[in-house]
Amino acid sequence: MSRSNQSDTEGSKSPSGSDFLQLDVGQAPPGGRTEWLAGRLRAAIADGTLPVGSRLPASRVLAAELRVSRGLVTEAYQRLAETGQVSGRGRGGTVVVAAPPPAAAPSRAPERGGLVDALRAVPCRIDLSPGVPDLTAFPRTAWLQAERRVLASLTPADFGYGNPQGTPALREAVVGWLARNRGIRADPDEVVVVAGVAQALALLTHVLREKGVHRVAVEDPGSLGARQQLEYGRLETVPVPVDEAGLDVAALRASGAGAVLLTPAHQFPTGVVLDGERRRDLLGWAAAGGLVIEDDYDAEHRYDRAPVPALRALLPEGVCYAGSVSKLLAPALRLGWLLVPPRLRDAVTAAKRYADLGNPVLAQLVLARLMDSGELERHLRHVRRRHRRRRDAMLGAVAELLPGARVHGAAAGLHLMVTFDGAGFEDTDLASAALALGVKTHPLSWHRIRPGPPGLILGYAAGSTGEIEEGIAALATALSSVAAPAETGRKVFPERRQPPGGSRVVRG
Structure with a gap:
């Protein structure tokens, strides 16, 4: 893809110009230009042509170059924003924030272990994978001081x-x-x-x-x-x-x-x-x-x-x-x-x-x-307080946004297990839908040998309370897309909604 017309006055990583993604609006089907443009952008994000962090051209610029209305480009960008792949950042423009999962990502194929490794490499907005600690809390100062003392001796x-x-x-x-x-x-x-x-x-x-x-x-x-x-x-x-x-x-x-x-x-x-x-x-x-x-x-x-x-x-x-x-x-x-x-x-x-x-x-x-x-025990006390706040934030968000879900293992650790008893969907589909919205999780079925109810394993140690709440909100959207009754396509488990108090918690 040529970058000859890319603007470098703002230091942007994104391409702009008449050959942006080599788009040819003449290829769009009649009456389907908006979906055509959204699809081309979505595909470019998926294959890495538009990597996470890159910026799309301003809507008015791309509209002029394609010779379409600005509203058409704005609507295409909005469709990507609704699925969590781009985010509007005011003067910062529209930025790619998450890539969709590979076609084979959360799957029950025999090579599931390789898929776990592949999942780690997929960019995302919010990582709720289990087993990920708070890496920002690593005690760098204490480690450096200890390393200097060790080297000196x-x-x-x-x-x-x-x-x-x-x-x-x-x-x-x-x-x-x-x-x-x-x-x-x-x-x-x-x-x-x-x-x-x-x-x-x-x-x-x-x-x-x-x-x-x-x-x-x-x-x-x-x-x-x-x-x-x-x-x-x-x-x-x-x-x-x-x-x-x-x-x-x-x-x-x-x-x-x-x-x-x-x-x-x-x-x-x-x-x-x-x-x-x-x-x-x-x-x-x-x-x-x-x-x-x-x-x-x-x-x-x-x-x-x-x-x-x-x-x-x-x-x-x-x-x-x-x-x-x-x-x-x-x-x-x-x-x-x-x-x-x-x-x-x-x-x-x-x-x-x-x-x-x-x-x-x-x-x-x-x-x-x-x-x-004693420095390691001081660090443990510090991260334990932080993890508890994040666990409480996740519990609150699940209770509010995932009614009918059952929460397990809240008393300790760095993750929660959430199950959906009696649900009529595959948890791999739910994990895939969440990943398409920029949120990583593990489907419970990955960790089962025998059949069982669908569920997710949600880590809470690695993100802030705000990211956790945003991630659970995205899960609620994903759940709506995979678990809605066919006759409406919208409601999620309406017959299983709980009275005030939300999700059931098993504190293991």
Whole structure:
């Protein structure tokens, strides 16, 4: 596309001129010029010709160049604004703010894991994806100060290859952190430093397969990413139902699996806590030879309930415990820890050695200093207050704008699960419609193995309260488009509207 006629007097990224998008109004069908123009602009946004952040020509300029009325161009721009793809910004012009999803985006195709990665790359106005922390809250000043102190204390020998199991300083700091925050008593020799929980699972899949374990039970619904990590390691995953008391241990026993992966403190995605009776039953299963892989997902982020002890604190010899700072600081750090029973420790350490020779030493030492100084706990208190405000904003918006929705898991974590019991639509269609309006979510069906009611998983940590409220409003619009009765095409669940008080909340 030629840019020879682009105006550069205002420093705009957008094209203008008679060859803008090489439009030829003669191609428009009779009486359909407005939709033709809107469609051409929509297609250019979708294929990246007009990227997010680019500015459309002023309506009067484009109208003159196409030799059409200004009202026709204004109406085409308005249609894109109504679907959330452009936004009028006064003197700043009309700016592209969101691209529609790829045709294959939220889908139930077998390659759903790749689609999750693809979804992360899709531009949007508001990101309500689960698992995204408040990246703006990263404690840059504290990290830099700790890094300077660490660098000042290092000797030349410290810049060599480190211990594949992790630096002694971080393993000791992790032991202290877990004792203070999760009630776990451990020895530094029990800790293996890993590149997040994903690598912890990768190491365990290798070790379990070598030891003859080929079937691992997983929660259903449960994390799609964790399940695919196990399957990538050539383990068979067996779904075990989750209800309001957590994992169904009777179904686990019947599954014949030799190990189980679960999130007992704050189940993903439902938010339920594994109750006392189920915990005792599970620990009995582990004591009889089963292996529990405990992903302590979101355990630090609690709002409306007292913390529950980690399973690792109750049965160290039967539980592999995995945690990280991805949701507390940032996923980009790729820092986590894995505690394994003595019978697996040498094998896991060897797998870590052959995987990457160990995590980068400098980042480990900086994290250790943040833990030992109390700075990490101060940061946790800060983000917990911020997250609670954002959770409350999302709860209020869902209650007001999504009547009939049922909210799960509000007591802790960084996301809510919203279900629409008895609804006659696919949640992938709802997620696609929301993405077309510039709002990212995860359809619940992505994280199911067996069928269940449609729903969404909505993260609230990454956006401001205003963005959250705007995002839920867009979801209400998307819901209207996919769930409206055929005879009217407008109302959403009119027969299921609740009395004042809005959506039902299950505080898990």
